Amino acid sequence: MTTTELSPAATAPSGADQPDRSGRRHDRWRAALTGWLFAGPATLIVLGLSIFPAGWAFVLSLEKWNGFSPPEFVGGKNYSRLITDAEFADAVLHTIIYTAMFVPMSVLAGLFLAVALNRRIRFIGIYRTAIFVPFVASAAATGILSTYLFSPQYGLVNNVLQRLGLPAQGWLEDPAQAMVVIAIMSLWGQAAFTTVIYLAALQDVPGELIEAARVDGAGSWQTFWRVIWPQLRPVTVFVTIWQTIGAIQLFDLVYTTTRGGPLNATRTIVYFLWDKAFRSLDFGYGSAAAYVLFAITLLTTIGVVVYSRRKNMEAF
Amino acid sequence: MTVDTTSKAPKSRPSGWHLLLAPVALLFLLPFLQMFLASVSPADELLKFPPPIIPSRIDFSGFVTLFTESDALLWLGNTVLVATSAIVSHLLLCSLAGYGFARLAFRGRTVGIFMILATIMIPTQLLMIPTYLLFSRLRLIDSLGAAIVPWLSSAFGIFLMRQFFLSLPKELEESGLIDGANRWQVFSRIVLPLAKPALATLAIFTLLGSWNDLVWPLIAINNDHAFTLQLGLANFQGTRRTEWSLLMAGNVVATLPLILFFLIAQKQFVATMTLSGLKG
C-alpha cells in the first residue's frame, strides 16, 4: 500500500481523542489536518464528481428545456406544477408503498440469511454463492425472468397454482398485484446485498463476548439479541439507509417488467421523472421532480439518523 | 433446545441447516440456470414466449460467434482493467476515509459525511448530461478513463467502511495509542487486519458495480475499442432487433467471473464465533 503521501498524518499525534490543556487551537487544527488526510481524497473524488451535475440539475429544474433548443428560465413554475400534478402524487404514493414493503423485508431477510450462512458446514461456500447469483444478474435479466414466472397466461407461477387447484392471479397485469410482484423480485434479486454485509459484520462480533454470555448461561436466542444484535447496529443503520435510498429510486425493474403499468400502477417517482425528461422531452420538469425526490430522501435519512442517535445507537 | 445459531456443530453430524439452505440455494440459482440454458439454446427457441424450459438441442453457436466475430475478448480485457482499478482504489481510499469519518474527531466531519450521502439521493438518470459535460472538459469522453474515474471512490464505499469501523471495539485501538503508536500505525497495523471481512465486502460490491456498470459508459463511450463487456453486450440489443444468442452467451461470459470471484472472496467470512468456540 502506498504510504508516502500519508506520512504527514503518521507524524501527527492523535490529537483528536485526547483533551489537552494548552494550545487547543493548534490541536484542533492538527486534528482537522489528520482527519482530512484520511478522509479527504475519497471525499474529494465523490463530491467533485457530483456537485457540478447536481447544481446543473438544480438550475435545470428552474428552466423549461426540451434537450435541443436553448433553455428558458421559468423560476419556480416546474415546482408549482408538480404540487398540482395528480400523476406525480400517484408516483409518490407508489414509491412509498414499495419502500414500505421492500426495506423491512430486505433488512430482515439479509439478517436471517447471514446468520444462517455464518457457520462452518459442508457446501457453505456454495450456499453463499447461490444467494449471490441473482444479485449478479442485471435488472434486464431479472425482468425477463419475472415475466416468465409471473405472466398471467403463460407464467410458471400460475401454472403451479392451477395444478394445486388454486385460482390463477393477474400478477404483473393486475394493478393491485404488480407492485407486490416487483417487491418480491427485488427482494430476491437484492437479498445478497444485505446478506453479504451482515455476514461480514458478524465476523466483527468478538468471540469473547459470546463466550462470556454462554458462560453466564444465556441460550442462543438470548445470546443473539443481547450480544450480537447490539454489535450489528451501525451496520443495520447502514443497510436501512442504503436500501431506503435505493428503494425510493426504484426504476430499472419497473422498466424491465411493467413500464409503469398496468394502468400506471407501478409508476414510481424516478420512472415518472424519466418519463417526463426523456419521453416528454421536458427536462426542467423532470429535474424538479428529481429535487423533490432529493428532499424526500434527505428528510427520510435525517429521520433515520436522528432516531438512531436518540436511541443512543452510536451508529451515526 | 432451540436451533443453536452460534453452535460449533460437531463435524461428524450433518447440520440441520442443510434442510433450510439447500432449497433456498436452489431458488436463488434459478436465474443462472435459466441464463445458462438459454445460452445453449438454438436461436429459434430463444425467440419464443414462453420459451421451452429445457432446450430441445444444445447449440453453442452463440459462444462461437461471440468469440470469433465480435470483440468480446477485447471488451473483457477492458472490463477487467476498469474493475481492477476500481477495487484497488476503493480499498485504499474508502477504508482511509471510512476510518477518518468513524474514529477521528475533526471539523467538518458530520457535514462531510452528510454531503457524501446527499450525492446519492439525486437520481442518476438526470445527472448523465451534466456529468458528460464535466467529463468532456476533463477530456475523458470516449476513453476507458471515462469508465474508470467514477469508480475511484464512492459514497457507498466510504459509508460502508465507516459503519464497519464504528462497530469494531475501540479498546484495541486505544491500547495501541497508549503504547505510543500514531493514528496511521493504529490504522494500518491494528484496524486493517481486523477489517478483512469488510474489505472483502467492499471488494465484492465494487467489482460487481464497476463490472456491470452500463448506463454511464453507454453515454460516455462511443469508440468500440474502449467498450466494456456490458457495453458490447448492450450493442447486441437494438430497439427493434436483438441478437439473442450472442446476448445470452455474452451474459454467461460476463457473469461467470463474478460468481467465481465471490466463491473465493466469501472465504473471508470465517465464522469467528465457531473459532473461538473451538478454542474455548
Add this chain to the structure above:
Amino acid sequence: MKRRITFSVVTALVTLGLAGLTACGSSGQGASSLDKDAKVSLTMWTGQTENSEKILEGLAAEFQKAHPNVSIDVSSGASSTDDLLQKLSAGFVGNSYPDISYAYGSWASELEASGRTLDITDRVAEPDVKWNEFPEGARLTARPTGKKTIGFPAIVDNLTLLYNKTVFDAAGVPYPTDQWTWDDLRAAAKKLTNPATSTYGYAYSVSGAENTVWKMWPQLWQNGGEILSPDQKTAAFDSDAGVKALTFLRDMAVTDKSVYLDQTDTKYEQLFRNNRIGMMASGPWVLYDLKTARTKYGVTLLPGTNGDHQTASGPDLWALFDHHDKNREYWAYEFANWLTSAAQDERWNVAVGNLPLRSSEVGSAAFKTQVKTYPGLDIMAANGANAKKVRPTVSGYVGLSQAIGAAISEVLQGRAEPKPALEKAATKANTALEAAR
C-alpha cells in the same frame, strides 16, 4: 456557523463550475468559404446494432477512399436509438455533436428548433438527387415545419397485417386477404381465440407508448378522421371517426376478449412467433426474427374501411448538423446524399432487411433476392403507397401521443369509455401542443 460556511463554499463551487463549463463553448472557427479539397473530418452517429453498423462503417470507408481528404468517424453513438437522444442533448450543450446522426422522425421538429441543423432544401431540389423517389411521408418528416430540410430519410417502413398460418390452420379459418374489412378481422380473431391454449386472435399494445398510438391512426384516417385540426394547433382525434376506431378496438378487447394486451410491448412478437397470436399489425423489422424462429407467416395489407386500406408510416432520418464550417457542411451533405442514393441503399437498407428507401429500388435484383429470403417484404414495400398521411411533426406531438396512449390503454383494459376518454385526452393534448409552441 460551521454549516453555513460549508454551504457557501459549495454554492461558490457550483457557480464557478457552471460558469466554467458552459462558458467556454464554441472556440474553434470553421472554414467560412468552401474548399472542396481541404482536409475534413466528420463524425457520424448511426444508432444501429452490430450488423447494420458494420455495413455503414464499410460504406463510409469506401467513401473515404474515393475522397481521400475526407475522414469519417462512424460509431453507433449509443446502444439504441432511444439513447441517442441523451447523447445529442449532451452534445448540443457541450458543443460536441456529430455532423450526421440518425434520428427518430418524432424528434424532427425539436431538432430543427434547436437551431443546430443544416438546411439542405435548395440542394435536394437539384434533379440528380431525385428527392421525389423518397416516399412522401419521409420527405415531409425531413422538412418538419415546412421551412427547412434538416436531413435525408434513413429508414422507411409502414404497418401491414401479419398473420400466423399455424394458428389459422389450427382453427380452420381462411387467411386474411387484401380485401378484408376490419369486421372480417374481428370475426376471424374471435374464431382464433382459444382460452384453453391461451391463443389470441389479435395483439395490441397497452403500454401507452407511441407503439400503442400509431397503430390506431390508420383506422382513424380510414374513418375520415384527423389527428390535428387543419391549423395544426389543436387535437382532432376525439372526432366521431376517432371514437369509432377506439370503440372497435374496445369491442374486440373487452367484449370478445380476442386481443392479447401487451403491457410492455416486449411479448406480443414473441407470442406470435410461438403460435399463440393469430394476427398483429407490424412492419418489416419483425421478418428477420420470424424467419429465424421458422414461424409460418403471411403478410397482407391492413384491413380497410370502404376499400380504403391506408396505413401509417414511421420514417427516420439522417439529420445533418451545422458546425459553421463550409467544408464540413459540404461533405456531410455529400456523404448523406451518396449513402441514400439507390446504389448504396441497396447495400444497406435492403441488405439488412429494411424496406428500400427509394421507389426506384423495388425492381432491383438486390431487393428481389431479399424478397425471396423474407417473403412479404414486397407487399410491405408496395404498401408504402397506402401511407397517404404522415404522423404530425409538430413539437407537441410527443405530449399528444402520451395523452391518447394513456386513453387507449385505459379503454382497452375496460377502465374507461371511448368517447369521454378521447375527449379527456384531447384536452391534455391541447395543453401539450400549446406548451410546445
